[in-house]
Amino acid sequence: MKNEHIQRLINRATARLPSARGEAQRNAQADLEQRQAASTILNPNEVSGEYDGGRLLQTSLRGALRPITQKDLRAFQSNVTNLKKKFIGGITAQGVIDLALDADKQRANTEIRVAVPVSLRGPLVHFITNAGPDSNVTRHHVHVEFMDFEATVGASANDPKKIGKAVAQGRLxxxxxxxxxxxxxxxxxxxxxxxxxxxxxxxxxxxxPKLHGVACKHVLRTMHVILKDANTQAKIAQQVIKARAALDGTKLKADRTKAADVRAHAAEQQAKRKSSTNLKTTAQKQAANAARRARESMKKAAVEKAKEEAKKPSANARKIERNARTLLALGAITQEQFNDIMKNAK
Ligand SMILES: [Zn+2]
Structure with a gap:
């Protein structure tokens, strides 16, 4: 996508910021009402066997849409069991990126450029992101609650950088x-x-129906920002420090970021935008680290070899030495002359 197009999306996302909180609440309410009115929901008791075939609910498991069968329900149940095993111990920002589908990561890389905290209250952070190019809304609201926040409030580190990192790398x-x-x-x-x-x-x-993937492009960009953006981590650390002083994080008042600061933060993220701000999985990070270490050790080995080479007389010098020794042995030159030749040969 062209930069001016992206810039337009970001400008739209960061316009009329005072309405962001109300907008998020209205969206949540509309979502709830839509869900309450829905009549084709497959409920948990039905997944576990109490399904009445007369409901004629459909599934796309194995391709085309068709009515749900008992076999489907057994497949759903086993998908749920596997999912529960996968998420024992919760999830971290890095875990979200690791488990996301490639298609979602691709969209996060190309379409979603900024995720900026507009409001923080203790462990809870409200981010806004730009919407994608085909979206009919101006921005999206991502809420993140940091589960290890309280533990960090009680921890001893006083360096805001360390605090911000610790919370950002924790469960959420x-x-x-x-x-x-x-x-x-x-x-x-x-x-x-x-x-x-x-x-x-x-x-x-x-x-x-196969329960694939874990997060949308907006959440993925937000997770990347949580892990990498110093400005965001500093804001999170501020909340920890505030909660320490208040002794009760739940009583904190929300800190709203000023509109001008939100826009500046978004501009900063957009300006830094390059391939290094693409999402990176743990495997990709490990591969990059291994490649860097390999490059470093190759460089070190090359330097060592050059040093060794420098100590050795060069091939040419060895040839001169051989000839000079022959001349010396033949008595054609004196020891003094030999020494002179060797001094110049190196
Ligand atoms: Zn989303």
Whole structure:
């Protein structure tokens, strides 16, 4: 996508910021009402066997849409069991990036450039991101709750950088107001116990019957920012320091970021935008580190070899020495002359 196009998306996302909080609340309310009115939800008791075939609910498991069978329900149950095993111990920002689908990571890299905290209250951070190029909204709201916040409040580190990093690398819960999160991933987040906001208990039998993936492009960009953005980590650290002083993090008042600061932060993220701000999985980080170490050790070996070479007389010098020794042995030159030749040969 062209930069001016991206810039337009970012400008739209960061316009009318005072309405961001109300907008997020209205979206959550509309989502809840839509869910309450839905009549084709496959409920947990039905997944576990109490399903009445007369409901004629459909699934896309194995391709085309068709009515759900008992065999499907058994497949759903086993998908849920596997999912629960996968998320024992919660999820971290890096874990979200590691488990995300390639398609979602690709979209996060190309379409979603900024994720900026607009409000923080203790462990809870409200981020806004730009919307994608085909979206009919101006921005998305991603809420993140840091689960290890309280532990960090009680910890001894006083360096804001260390505090920010510790919280950012810890476990978290999240939510996004986009359709991809609501209809594909919120159920997975609920089963995995890392959903923030309302739970989703209806199996995604049509959109995501195999329960693949973990997060939308907005959440993925936000996770990258949590892990890498010093400005965001500093804001998180400030909340820890405030909570230490207040002794009760739940009584903190929300810190709203000034509109001008939100825009400056977004501009800073956009300016830094290059391939190094692409999402990186643990495997990619490890591969990059291994490649760097290999380059460093090759460089070191080359330097050592050059040093060794420098100590040795060069091939040419050895040839001169051989000839000079012959001349010396023949008495054609004196020892003094030999010494002179060797001094110049090196
Ligand atoms: Zn989203």
């Amino acid at each position: 819960r999240f939510d996004c107001d986009c359709g991809r999160h609501r209809f594909w991933f919120r159920y997975i987040a609920t089963i995995g116990k890392y959903n923030y906001g309302r739970a989703e208990t209806g199996y995604p039998k049509i959109r995501n």
